[in-house]
Amino acid sequence: MPLSHNQPFRVLNDAYGLVKGFYRMVLAERASDTVICILFRPEDPTHRRPGGRPIGIATKRPKQTPKKPLVGSLSKISYQLFQELLDNREIVPHSLELHSSYYTDLKQKKDQALFNKRCLTMQSFLDFEQLRESLLVQGNIGELVRKTMEKHQVSNSHVRQLWSILCTYGFTERSLRIRRDLCGAPGKKRLLSPNASRQKSGRKTSQQRLNKALYGIYGQSVDFHPEVTH
Numbered sequence: 123m124p125l126s127h128n129q130p131f132r133v134l135n136d137a138y139g140l141v142k143g144f145y146r147m148v149l150a151e152r153a154s155d156t157v158i159c160i161l162f163r164p165e166d167p168t169h170r171r172p173g174g175r176p177i178g179i180a181t182k183r184p185k186q187t188p189k190k191p192l193v194g195s196l197s198k199i200s201y202q203l204f205q206e207l208l209d210n211r212e213i214v215p216h217s218l219e220l221h222s223s224y225y226t227d228l229k230q231k232k233d234q235a236l237f238n239k240r241c242l243t244m245q246s247f248l249d250f251e252q253l254r255e256s257l258l259v260q261g262n263i264g265e266l267v268r269k270t271m272e273k274h275q276v277s278n279s280h281v282r283q284l285w286s287i288l289c290t291y292g293f294t295e296r297s298l299r300i301r302r303d304l305c306g307a308p309g310k311k312r313l314l315s316p317n318a319s320r321q322k323s324g325r326k327t328s329q330q331r332l333n334k335a336l337y338g339i340y341g342q343s344v345d346f347h348p349e350v351t352h
Contacts, residue, residue: 124150124157124204127250128293130216131159137212138203142166144216146289149257150201157204158257160289162193192286196262220291224299233300240298243274244284248293 125131125147133140143164150157207213228234246252246266256266267281284298291297326334333339 124201124208125215126150130218130292132214132216133207134212134214137207138199140197140199140207144218145197146292148196149254150204151258152201154258155201156258157199157201159197159199160194161197162290192282194263194282194285194289196257218292220296223301224291224296228300230302233302237298237300240284240300241295243270243276243281244288244298246270247285247288248295250293 127147127149129147130144131147132144133142136142140159141161141164143161143166145159145161148158148160204213228237241248246269247263252266253263256263263285267278267285270276270281271278288297
């Protein structure tokens, strides 16, 4: 029998459109001969879905650490073919534990409020029956995303980011926990020097923009005193 909802598993060899890597089961329906899963950790680091920036293209800030790509694209396969791979041990169930920080209480009220808002926003995606209906009727999560945007007044990108988190860490509220430990040390200033990969965000001052025009970097504020002629 195919795996249950939320179960992680590993595909050992490319087969029937599934590439090697770790997946999470979303839906397995014998009646409709449908299995829907999500690849959240491919074994081949160069594997990527079509679209986006071409690999190797030059960027303005090559030293900047790239963000991890979002996951959540649906992989569909016949129920019978999935069962065949499972019987042939080409698919191996896995147990992936969350980091210990996910099981600790949030200390700050604003973090708890943000966590509660995340859970409320993704309520429809955590409800298996609503998710199942969307996948079987619409064939995707587009309708759920649209309804969530309208109901909670959030952006498409925000919903997709939270969907990516659920696909990676599991379809539970605990997966949506705030990770302040990944945001840098509290009270420490970020290095925003011209040689750093990151510079100060937001609109620059007139002096900084002038410095950019003259020397190619924003740097510190520049005091410009025009030469006085007599």
